[in-house]
Amino acid sequence: MGDLYRFIHAEKANYPITLLCRAMKVARSSYYAWRDGEAARRVRQMAADALAHEITVLHIASRKTYGVPRIHAELRRLGRRVNRKRIARVMRERDIRGVTRRKRRSLTRADKRARPAPDLIGRDYKIHLSESCDDPGASKRPHLITHVVTTDATVNDAMVVEEVHDRLTSKGLLPGEHLLDAGYTSAELLLTAPTTRGVCVVGPVWSNNTRQSASGGGFGKSAFTINWQAKHALCPTGATSRYWTEGVDNNGRDAIRIRFATATCAPCPVRDQCTRSTQYGRQLTVRPQEQDAVLERVRAEQSTDEWKDRYAARAGVEGTIHQAVATAGARRTRYIGLAKTRLAHILTATAINLIRLDAWWNETPLARTRISRLAALDLAA
Numbered sequence: 001m002g003d004l005y006r007f008i009h010a011e012k013a014n015y016p017i018t019l020l021c022r023a024m025k026v027a028r029s030s031y032y033a034w035r036d037g038e039a040a041r042r043v044r045q046m047a048a049d050a051l052a053h054e055i056t057v058l059h060i061a062s063r064k065t066y067g068v069p070r071i072h073a074e075l076r077r078l079g080r081r082v083n084r085k086r087i088a089r090v091m092r093e094r095d096i097r098g099v100t101r102r103k104r105r106s107l108t109r110a111d112k113r114a115r116p117a118p119d120l121i122g123r124d125y126k127i128h129l130s131e132s133c134d135d136p137g138a139s140k141r142p143h144l145i146t147h148v149v150t151t152d153a154t155v156n157d158a159m160v161v162e163e164v165h166d167r168l169t170s171k172g173l174l175p176g177e178h179l180l181d182a183g184y185t186s187a188e189l190l191l192t193a194p195t196t197r198g199v200c201v202v203g204p205v206w207s208n209n210t211r212q213s214a215s216g217g218g219f220g221k222s223a224f225t226i227n228w229q230a231k232h233a234l235c236p237t238g239a240t241s242r243y244w245t246e247g248v249d250n251n252g253r254d255a256i257r258i259r260f261a262t263a264t265c266a267p268c269p270v271r272d273q274c275t276r277s278t279q280y281g282r283q284l285t286v287r288p289q290e291q292d293a294v295l296e297r298v299r300a301e302q303s304t305d306e307w308k309d310r311y312a313a314r315a316g317v318e319g320t321i322h323q324a325v326a327t328a329g330a331r332r333t334r335y336i337g338l339a340k341t342r343l344a345h346i347l348t349a350t351a352i353n354l355i356r357l358d359a360w361w362n363e364t365p366l367a368r369t370r371i372s373r374l375a376a377l378d379l380a381a
């Protein structure tokens with residue numbers, strides 16, 4: 001319809017508008033309504049072009065990975081309040097697309113008859129605290145809380161780390177080295193954080209705790225040789241795996257399941273050391289090659305004294321959590337709803353920072369670390 005009105009508008013100098021409208025079979029009133037709205041349309045188009053330019057800059061800066069949610073978050077962070085649907089429309093019209101991880105099938109077979117595990121903790125929310133841990137003597141400032149995240153209790157700890165890095169970056173507080181608890185550390189994060197965010201993540205990773213590794217005499221993952229290019233594994237007896245399935249684990253992280261054929265494992269003389277399954281062959285679940293390599297590297301490093309000394313600086317945050325519980329009752333929320341609880345957590349962190357600054361400026365000595373009676377006996381001996 002717009003083309004017809006544009007044509008009439010272009011020809012109105014040569015022919016009467018009444019004639020043009022009749023020839024084009026459009027109502028004159030509609031043409032005049034279109035004409036009167038032209039200026040507003042042009043302003044809207046210019047605003048859309050300006051927004052598209054901003055989105056394109058952010059999209060390129062993200063190496064063309066950001067989709068609508070991230071672009072929306074970035075614009076908000078820059079102080080631009082733009083409706084999310086409008087961003088989606090502008091991106092759709094200009095074919096600007098983010099990278100979406102393909103939905104992968106889970107490698108876990110759910111037991112449909114199993115009852116859900118009871119909620120033993122009975123907690124609705126979690127607080128995630130970040131604090132500086134530089135040597136106060138050298139940095140000339142106390143340890144202060146730099147960021148607080150409140151999530152539903154069911155959110156996996158590892159899922160909040162990227163958001164924390166983004167927020168600390170926007171505040172100019174991102175450290176060069178981020179010491180994390182084991183729950184927050186993941187192979188993906190260890191691998192990508194230094195390159196994408198410029199922060200070195202230091203945290204323990206779970207040791208290889210399969211039944212076979214724990215028993216000592218069994219064939220753990222280290223007993224197998226994985227050929228990543230050929231996509232198979234060799235077991236200690238020299239047999240080759242048959243199946244190589246790429247998918248995701250229970251937490252949605254990339255994983256590869258390697259399986260040996262039942263016919264291979266059934267007659268194996270050392271089967272008892274390898275698998276308890278009587279129906280299937282041995283099965284291994286591993287991370288993709290780069291992640292597997294980084295996990296093995298960190299597992300080797302985390303047993304060294306040098307790594308332990310470096311990681312010891314993180315211990316202070318346990319005192320911070322205690323302070324949040326003791327001074328502000330952070331173990332329980334006083335409010336219903338995530339938004340109010342989040343506000344309460346921010347106020348808690350602010351109060352702790354003020355207490356610490358007060359102690360720092362008034363040179364109040366820190367409380368001494370409590371030593372259990374057992375440890376005191378050990379020291380005395």
Ligand code: SF4
Nearest residue numbers: 235265268271274282
């Ligand atoms: S049980 Fe299967 S995978 Fe394990 S050692 Fe024997 S043949 Fe190899």
